[in-house]
Amino acid sequence: MSLIQKLAFRNLFHDRLRLIATVIGIVFSIVLVTVQMGLYLGFGRMVTTMIDRADADLWIMPQGTKCFEDPALLDVRKRFRALSIEGVAQVNPVVIGFADWRTPAGTTTPVFVVGSDVKNGGLHPWNVIEGQVESLSIPDAVAADQSYFDRLGVEGLGSTAEIRQQKVRIAVVTSGIRSFTTTPYVFTTTERARQYAGLPSAKATYFLVRVAPNADIEQTRRRLAANIDEVEVLTTAEFRERSRSFWLFDTGAGMALFAGALLGIIVGTVIVAQTLYSSTKDHLDEFATLRAIGSSGSYIYQVIIWQAMISAIIGFCLAAIAGFAITALTAGSALPILMTPLLLAGLFALTVAMCVASAIAAIVKVMRVDPAMVFSR
Amino acid sequence: MTAVLQAENIVKVLGQGAAEVHALKGVNVSLGTGELTLLMGPSGSGKTTLLSILGCILSPTEGAVSVGGQSTEGAEPEELADLRRRNIGFVFQSYHLFPTLTATDNVRLALDVRGERGRKAVSRARDALAMVGLAHKLTSFPGQMSGGEQQRVAIARAIVGDASAILADEPTAALDSENGHAIMTILSEIASDAARGVLVVTHDPRLLPFATRIVRIEDGRIVSEEQGQAKRKVKANA
Numbered sequence: 306m307s308l309i310q311k312l313a314f315r316n317l318f319h320d321r322l323r324l325i326a327t328v329i330g331i332v333f334s335i336v337l338v339t340v341q342m343g344l345y346l347g348f349g350r351m352v353t354t355m356i357d358r359a360d361a362d363l364w365i366m367p368q369g370t371k372c373f374e375d376p377a378l379l380d381v382r383k384r385f386r387a388l389s390i391e392g393v394a395q396v397n398p399v400v401i402g403f404a405d406w407r408t409p410a411g412t413t414t415p416v417f418v419v420g421s422d423v424k425n426g427g428l429h430p431w432n433v434i435e436g437q438v439e440s441l442s443i444p445d446a447v448a449a450d451q452s453y454f455d456r457l458g459v460e461g462l463g464s465t466a467e468i469r470q471q472k473v474r475i476a477v478v479t480s481g482i483r484s485f486t487t488t489p490y491v492f493t494t495t496e497r498a499r500q501y502a503g504l505p506s507a508k509a510t511y512f513l514v515r516v517a518p519n520a521d522i523e524q525t526r527r528r529l530a531a532n533i534d535e536v537e538v539l540t541t542a543e544f545r546e547r548s549r550s551f552w553l554f555d556t557g558a559g560m561a562l563f564a565g566a567l568l569g570i571i572v573g574t575v576i577v578a579q580t581l582y583s584s585t586k587d588h589l590d591e592f593a594t595l596r597a598i599g600s601s602g603s604y605i606y607q608v609i610i611w612q613a614m615i616s617a618i619i620g621f622c623l624a625a626i627a628g629f630a631i632t633a634l635t636a637g638s639a640l641p642i643l644m645t646p647l648l649l650a651g652l653f654a655l656t657v658a659m660c661v662a663s664a665i666a667a668i669v670k671v672m673r674v675d676p677a678m679v680f681s682r
Numbered sequence: 683m684t685a686v687l688q689a690e691n692i693v694k695v696l697g698q699g700a701a702e703v704h705a706l707k708g709v710n711v712s713l714g715t716g717e718l719t720l721l722m723g724p725s726g727s728g729k730t731t732l733l734s735i736l737g738c739i740l741s742p743t744e745g746a747v748s749v750g751g752q753s754t755e756g757a758e759p760e761e762l763a764d765l766r767r768r769n770i771g772f773v774f775q776s777y778h779l780f781p782t783l784t785a786t787d788n789v790r791l792a793l794d795v796r797g798e799r800g801r802k803a804v805s806r807a808r809d810a811l812a813m814v815g816l817a818h819k820l821t822s823f824p825g826q827m828s829g830g831e832q833q834r835v836a837i838a839r840a841i842v843g844d845a846s847a848i849l850a851d852e853p854t855a856a857l858d859s860e861n862g863h864a865i866m867t868i869l870s871e872i873a874s875d876a877a878r879g880v881l882v883v884t885h886d887p888r889l890l891p892f893a894t895r896i897v898r899i900e901d902g903r904i905v906s907e908e909q910g911q912a913k914r915k916v917k918a919n920a
């Protein structure tokens with residue numbers, strides 16, 4: 306440890322109470338930022354779960370579709386058109402829509418129906434813990450997630466309920482298919498999804514395209530777009546991006562999260578700046594002595610910057626522990642807070658930047674120090 | 683004898699407006715190697731102001747200061763700091779040690795600000811402490827030392843970087859006479875180095891026996907300059 310670091314360290318630990326205040330400020334601020342950014346990442350991933358799980362290279366959708374949940378419909382005849390395009394191997398319809406689920410006790414709750422035919426690829430339930438996806442083709446079979454059993458008024462495999470006066474039976478149970486809207490997902494076939502959601506029979510929401518093994522996805526995409534009217538054809542990555550940016554930005558949710566994070570940064574900076582400034586004020590005599598014995602300005606700034614850095618490192622480590630705890634606690638919730646290595650690195654950089662920025666006030670104070678004060682005290 | 687510090691026609695105005703004080707009113711003084719000069723005068727006569735100007739901590743309102751023959755005119759604060767760290771060692775009445783650092787680290791600081799680091803700096807700091815009789819207090823903190831010991835650490839810090847001018851402002855004022863005597867003995871030992879000059883500001887006549895030269899100041903003016911009782915005992919520098 307250099308003498309500068311030693312001095313910074315000792316200055317900090319000299320006043321434990323102030324150090325604790327500083328560290329608490331940093332931890333609160335960084336945890337707030339972690340939660341906001343973790344929610345941002347978690348939400349960003351959550352809103353595209355369905356797209357990520359779908360078996361598709363390309364998505365054919367009504368023009369202007371903003372996100373996966375967009376209810377606009379396509380005419381099924383377009384499916385045959387798509388199948389005739391060179392490079393296209395499969396075109397699987399997906400039907401989505403809202404429906405009212407009537408529990409055996411007689412109460413109703415809205416559900417989000419996802420219809421896809423199990424004999425083909427498409428969008429089928431995953432994380433299956435009971436039953437078989439293939440059984441969804443049985444006339445009254447649906448899949449539901451166990452986390453929504455209470456809401457759906459069912460006990461498990463074989464439980465029954467009603468949608469639009471038709472009996473439905475839980476044939477597949479999944480675990481962890483949670484919706485950020487908190488509306489339960491119910492998986493079934495396209496045909497029954499239309500019935501449950503009250504949609505016309507010749508309509509679908511998406512056509513999921515698999516391209517032939519040797520075909521180029523981009524070229525196929527262009528051919529599809531050129532040959533089918535009033536649709537958009539997006540790659541899975543493009544649709545994921547569009548859906549995410551709709552939920553995060555068009556709805557303002559992302560901005561709210563960023564605003565929360567920004568608030569955290571501001572509060573943290575103010576607290577650290579305040580404590581660093583008062584620490585510097587207390588040690589002004591020492592800084593004046595340093596100046597008197599001929600230290601350069603930059604030597605003194607380094608002492609202050611190191612004080613900021615040491616605070617940042619301590620604060621960050623504690624905040625990271627808190628962050629991981631929060632991540633673990635929310636892992637099973639509808640909206641888990643995510644912690645990625647990149648977020649962690651970003652948070653560290655942010656903590657350091659915040660603390661160094663906080664040092665500015667202290668540095669300005671020390672810049673004005675008059676070394677002549679060493680003679681008067 | 684060569685002058686390590688030279689001040690010519692120094693005028694210093696402190697404060698502003700109604701509080702304006704002409705602390706120095708045209709002072710000529712120099713400090714040579716191998717001498718221990720006492721700057722004596724009553725309280726408020728301008729001693730500290732003059733010492734600050736000689737030590738490049740304050741700039742004169744009028745007049746010229748040169749350090750080792752180099753003029754300080756128009757020097758920026760950073761250049762003055764550089765002059766200080768290369769040429770001048772300070773000893774203050776209230777020691778101004780760093781309470782959170784050991785004696786060795788306090789002394790090492792004077793080398794550290796000059797970019798001298800590592801083992802060599804540590805051993806130089808220890809040597810300087812040994813020179814002031816504190817070889818047994820290397821790892822003590824200021825709070826664990828007596829006033830006399832703290833002042834000796836401060837002297838070690840002033841000399842460790844081979845400064846050619848040691849400027850001490852009332853170095854014994856906070857000490858009893860025994861400790862004051864010990865401090866002055868060390869300072870006159872330092873002054874016997876042919877490469878160094880020591881200037882001690884005081885109003886304590888008990889220090890007179892240590893002086894090779896006595897400069898008296900009153901009301902911002904030098905009023906007398908005389909030879910002291912102490913012999914210049916410059917060691918032949920090998």
Ligand SMILES: Nc1ncnc2c1ncn2[C@@H]1O[C@H](COP(=O)(O)OP(=O)(O)O)[C@@H](O)[C@H]1O
Nearest residue numbers: 696697703705724725726727728729730731732
């Ligand atoms: N910063 C200052 N502002 C205004 N007047 C000052 C300041 N510092 C010292 N003085 C005045 O300048 C004069 C000389 O002060 P100083 O050099 O400290 O005297 P000494 O060290 O001989 O006691 C005194 O009258 C003192 O009141």
Ligand SMILES: [Mg+2]
Nearest residue numbers: 729730731851
């Ligand atoms: Mg004085």
